Amino acid sequence: MKIAVLTSGGDAPGMNAAVRAVVRKGIFNNCEVFGVREGFRGILTEDFIPMQLGSVADVIQRGGTILRTARCEEFKTPAGMDKAIANLRRREIDAVIVIGGDGSIRGAQALNDRGILAVAVPGTIDNDIAATEVTIGFDTAVNTACNAIDKIRDTAASHQRLFIIELMGRNSGAIALAAGLAAGAESIIVPELPYDLDEVSRRLEGSRRRGKLHSIILVAEGVASAYEIAAELKKRTNQDNRVIVLGHLQRGGSPTAFDRILASRMASEAVDLVLAGKGGRLVVVQNGRYTHVDISSALAQKAVFDSEAFELAKILSI
Amino acid sequence: MKIAVLTSGGDAPGMNAAVRAVVRKGIFNNCEVFGVREGFRGILTEDFIPMQLGSVADVIQRGGTILRTARCEEFKTPAGMDKAIANLRRREIDAVIVIGGDGSIRGAQALNDRGILAVAVPGTIDNDIAATEVTIGFDTAVNTACNAIDKIRDTAASHQRLFIIELMGRNSGAIALAAGLAAGAESIIVPELPYDLDEVSRRLEGSRRRGKLHSIILVAEGVASAYEIAAELKKRTNQDNRVIVLGHLQRGGSPTAFDRILASRMASEAVDLVLAGKGGRLVVVQNGRYTHVDISSALAQKAVFDSEAFELAKILSI
Amino acid sequence: MKIAVLTSGGDAPGMNAAVRAVVRKGIFNNCEVFGVREGFRGILTEDFIPMQLGSVADVIQRGGTILRTARCEEFKTPAGMDKAIANLRRREIDAVIVIGGDGSIRGAQALNDRGILAVAVPGTIDNDIAATEVTIGFDTAVNTACNAIDKIRDTAASHQRLFIIELMGRNSGAIALAAGLAAGAESIIVPELPYDLDEVSRRLEGSRRRGKLHSIILVAEGVASAYEIAAELKKRTNQDNRVIVLGHLQRGGSPTAFDRILASRMASEAVDLVLAGKGGRLVVVQNGRYTHVDISSALAQKAVFDSEAFELAKILSI
């Protein structure tokens, strides 16, 4: 069997561990494995690399993706899709394993609809795929954000300052919530819930009265720019503040053990699916177990925000 | 309501996050919270500290336990237990929350049996409590071990050497398995499965023939000393090797975001249990959800080793 | 002898190690040591804390400053200075050790001019005190910046993108130069040297022609906003780019071993100076040795930029 593997969309720590697992488990099962460079674009440009056991040596601990990634508009057009299918058929690729976020998962679905066995592995730091409890890269991004907040707190406490920190997550507040709970942020503002800057101001005032002279407020990028929030808070509290936008820092770095294991196991499931001829599936974690779901139903699901964790963060950061 | 909280047994990263959550959630619910120092011993020596919101400021990110921990033989005697109960009653402590490993959980059960409402939170790096999918400190210990292996691999690869690394875990191979899968160790030896040094030697030979001139073998402390394994392998392969015993390094360090969240949430559940008057319970994660089980049934369960992950580690580290 | 110690200006990792060394070396020499909170402001508000050996336990590894820091305009006025001197005299403080950047060093000079023995220790991440080869906090800030760039490179390489990263340093390019040399940044823009965005663009083009499809450009904050530079480069190269402003992240975090040692030794020198009755001195490193210079001459010196390192960075990052 010939399997192609690609990474697509925003890069996420652990993607290399997933590629490694596809390659080695594929070869273990007597498959030929090809790496496609730069995501779906590489199918169109025929950037296929034969992968050996050694091709993925010494990559499990590396951030980013050795196959590189890109966004590709052409692939979404009917002509692009025709070309993709033709290129895959000519090379006799039997199956494609796609590692990426929701757009990439849709791409896998499209290939599968056109008769190329395709399965998807959720790789995105945003943890915004409703069908799975966790995505590859999320744990690393949360730790990176959490450690950055720890560092900023050193300065915040030394200067008794208010910091507003903007975290990634596209339309999801998952990174902000997890990093905020883990780092003890005094307020967390996420797109899933209405926010009230008057209440945030009151919390700040309450803290100051109790003698806690510094505070850290997290803003998920899906809400607003941290600069806007900072300006609004300045008006209300008349307290100076500083803004930090963590940005792409959150994407990089050596993956945590959690992400390496998650990636290895999800990719292993993907190879099993392909070997079993089951296309159109997304590998997921549900109820703490590795399993898989139909891509189309998966993408129809809406993410449920963990309000319990959110409320707990409020209580604990008082 | 008056709640006492203590940490007992080996320290684990995240214990401070758990103590913080007990204190703040307790106070939020109008309880008085007391920290007991040095585990059960502090009940006997009456080392109780009134905890305020500020008592647990700036501790969520710190390793070890601010309440300290100790092993206490006296507490296990009938006289010791009588004294403990008397001390708790005199201070009108209504409930005790115990954070620790299996011995500590048993201690909570003993208190509960004697009429002091007691619940337990599983805090141990070993992840050897069968009733819960994960314990506080495990994720940090695995990351510490994984990062250490990453560093050792630099040297192993540069010198083309064989390293035998001994990891913690008491009778459990959980740390060795997770760190080995995450760091791509070439062989993992755990107490849960029979091991065959001849097979390990054959794997080493196979690697060398394919040109992979360095290897890393992990040994869980529950199996044997890494020095013994190293001597046996030396006989078989005639290849020099180096031994590293990671030891207590694995217990320390700032907890990962995962452990801080796990600890905060488990401790929050414990406070809920106490408020609801439910004693003799152990907070656990089952099917990826926070819940609780009866301590006595929990301790009767036998841990199931994740053989699937073990087999995958073998395939991927070829 | 009664010694007061304070930290002033922007916080820098290692300040706690310096405070610890003043306290313990002072007590070792039979002095009474007082910590002044919030820099010079604490002299005015009489926020003096008697320090014991244990007051500085477990702080050597912590970022920020346990004495806190602040900017204080009142202290710079004649009336403020009078009050400061009066407060110090009434408490019979014999000497003040000031840890901070150039403004703080000037403050020490002012106290010394008014008859209070005062010495200064250079603590600032900016490394912009010409009289000393290195300041406390610089090494940690450079490592933090360097590790951040390493992470961003993961994403830059995966997406083949151009990143513009703004680093701290006030009017100095020292952090940008060191972090850029250490992380292999493709271009470094500093305030000490004229820069030519056309040349930067040509370097980018050259890289692309040779197949290096991602690049990282560092901009010291003393030059311009990274956003402005990014906009200018976009015009010239027509290549998309991403901007990251590292900001206060660079101030925090556990100090490196280098900064802990530097801080301990500089603070120890400061205590020796005070014991010897030598005021108005700044502790420095010159020719790799710990020594001290007159504050007034020190502040008159102009920093020399390390052009050799700058040229080397260009050659090596090709």
Place this chain on the structure above:
Amino acid sequence: MKIAVLTSGGDAPGMNAAVRAVVRKGIFNNCEVFGVREGFRGILTEDFIPMQLGSVADVIQRGGTILRTARCEEFKTPAGMDKAIANLRRREIDAVIVIGGDGSIRGAQALNDRGILAVAVPGTIDNDIAATEVTIGFDTAVNTACNAIDKIRDTAASHQRLFIIELMGRNSGAIALAAGLAAGAESIIVPELPYDLDEVSRRLEGSRRRGKLHSIILVAEGVASAYEIAAELKKRTNQDNRVIVLGHLQRGGSPTAFDRILASRMASEAVDLVLAGKGGRLVVVQNGRYTHVDISSALAQKAVFDSEAFELAKILSI
């Protein structure tokens, strides 16, 4: 001009940065550069690799050495040396740059004595080359050791235990001294100074009386096994203790910014020397400046132990 570069002896973090600098600065100066694999052995086995700009892409941040290293007895024999010279001549190699510790530096001298222009760059974590204030890898090793001690202190403090930690350094106590000063170790035992376990015991007793119930004692490997020291202390104090041997962990890991810069600049000096036809030189840092000395005189020098830092460590860790 044709330049060969090799890394030899124990690997040290920063060696890759040095190799990168030799390659890129060499090519910048129109040289052909060859990497020799596995140290001097590679000259004998003719394991020469032509290096391009891209051969050293993405290596500056990596631990170990991409050229690998080995000890080679044959090279030290007259026959081996003849073969080495013959191999270098046949390939028309004009100069060899050797990165390594004292044995490796001697090897460079031997080549130079036989008419092959050879210069040496001091790369060893041990910092035991008297002629230079610092060697490549030392700063990273000290930080690794320091961070490990920080982690162990979490557990030591939680359990009020005594830990004995063995650090690397061959016959030098430099790593132990620096890590001990930086991490606040309660006692440091080095080969350069006589030690008195009775005094260490008295210090321990003194600490306990003052209520400091945990302690960390560092032992440089050049003194004795930490296990022996632990047994002796157990006899004297009757206090339980735990032993940790950090071992090869200290060699690996991503180099610090300091080591990357040191390595880049030393390697750059080495290329300058070679271009200027100056053989038999060792690149060093003296008085905080990059310079070079005659290898033979360099190796005759005896290292001076920094007793002042040692005494300070004692005072500060009380």
